[in-house]
Amino acid sequence: MSLLTADRAAVGSARTRVYAALRDAILDARYAPGRKLSENELAGQFDVSRTPIREVLATLRDERLVEVVPQVGTLVTRISDEGVRDAAFVREALECAAVRLAAERARPDDVAGLRDDLKAQGRAVAAGDHRLFDRLDDELHQRLCVISGRAIAWDLSRRANGHLARVRRLSLPDPDYLDAMLAEHRGVVEAVAAGDADRAEDALRHHLRMVLSALPALRASRPEYFADPDPEG
Amino acid sequence: MSLLTADRAAVGSARTRVYAALRDAILDARYAPGRKLSENELAGQFDVSRTPIREVLATLRDERLVEVVPQVGTLVTRISDEGVRDAAFVREALECAAVRLAAERARPDDVAGLRDDLKAQGRAVAAGDHRLFDRLDDELHQRLCVISGRAIAWDLSRRANGHLARVRRLSLPDPDYLDAMLAEHRGVVEAVAAGDADRAEDALRHHLRMVLSALPALRASRPEYFADPDPEG
DNA sequence: GAGCCCCAACTTGCATACTAGTGTCCAATG
């Protein structure tokens, strides 16, 4: 623990630091699906004791990113159809409801903030910076939820998003994909700016479903990241 | 820890037991909003160490039922307009989306299960057993989510439901209220049975919003349970 | 050589000790 006390409070205690790092590593598949994690090993890597590690793993378990088996170990979950469908369902339900409210409530400075985000996304696409685009993507969705007055929609959406977020991150290297995403973001933002709740909802719903289109290709290229397919549509 | 090992596994470890008891106590306001909780005291009451208590409190913090202030204490949150609105929003978004799917997918035995639940609710209303009705109410909503194929909708709905659940439990003593709730449940179930997604969604939306109608009376009768009103609609 | 059994090493769950920070209460002082 090399941080000063004040910094620890600002950064949010060891737990926050470990959580962010570990979640990021799982989403990037640096901790690959199926890999076994050891509380002791992680404690050593992050230079903290097992206690905060255990709290972080409990949070990640709620997000379905890890599976804790008592007396056996903690595993990074494989990406499952069920998990991806659940995440997509939750995001669609919560964010589509939120974007309707956002369209009704958005004020000029809210719209300006959304457009700033779009511009930054345009620069990220031009620069081919997938990682930055990914962050700005999340930020845009968060902004929409905040504008709706129901910021909790983003909190829950994000928490339920683990399996889907891995699909998204692992699929990013296609430039056409980024262009399409950006175009869809623009459509959502313009509908919100116009105060058109129906159009905003439709645009966002379509957008959220598009992420799923990358799934079959990813499964084909990285079958070891996936659990066995399940038949349900 | 007086339970056998097998029972502990079935019951789900000390944490599950403590979680259920503590959550129930908070929802019933036996631990009143605003009350300070002590990890040490709770550990003594439940005859476990602070570790599982802390895990439970972390979960309850995610549900916004307690607020943990470092180096100060853990408080039962007061019921807030924001918290109630957030809970209502999340339930409406998730469960309305789920009930549409349920209406499309429900099979005869699913419908039979729903109707069994309704009958039990009728008996509970006749007997004036609010507590039982409350459980059956949750069960019905859960069934609908399970039928939809998106059981996660209920998981998240329940987790986000803390503030609203307290309103519901504390408001129960009105018999007309129970009658009205039961009638609305019937409307939802019949729409699902008929495979009418639009009607099911409308009925459920209306139903979920009705819970909010009990809020002003409760606030008037128990102002000490509530945080200061906030102006937003 | 094949199969079975047992043990050792590892796992998480829980209990406990320690650290650092906060608020309160009382006493001393202006």
Next chain:
DNA sequence: CATTGGACACTAGTATGCAAGTTGGGGCTC
């Protein structure tokens, strides 16, 4: 009498030790 300073009791966060259980491999037996 009011106010301020300080000690003390209590808090949550973290570290560590102990208990119970699983797994996999090595050695013994057939």
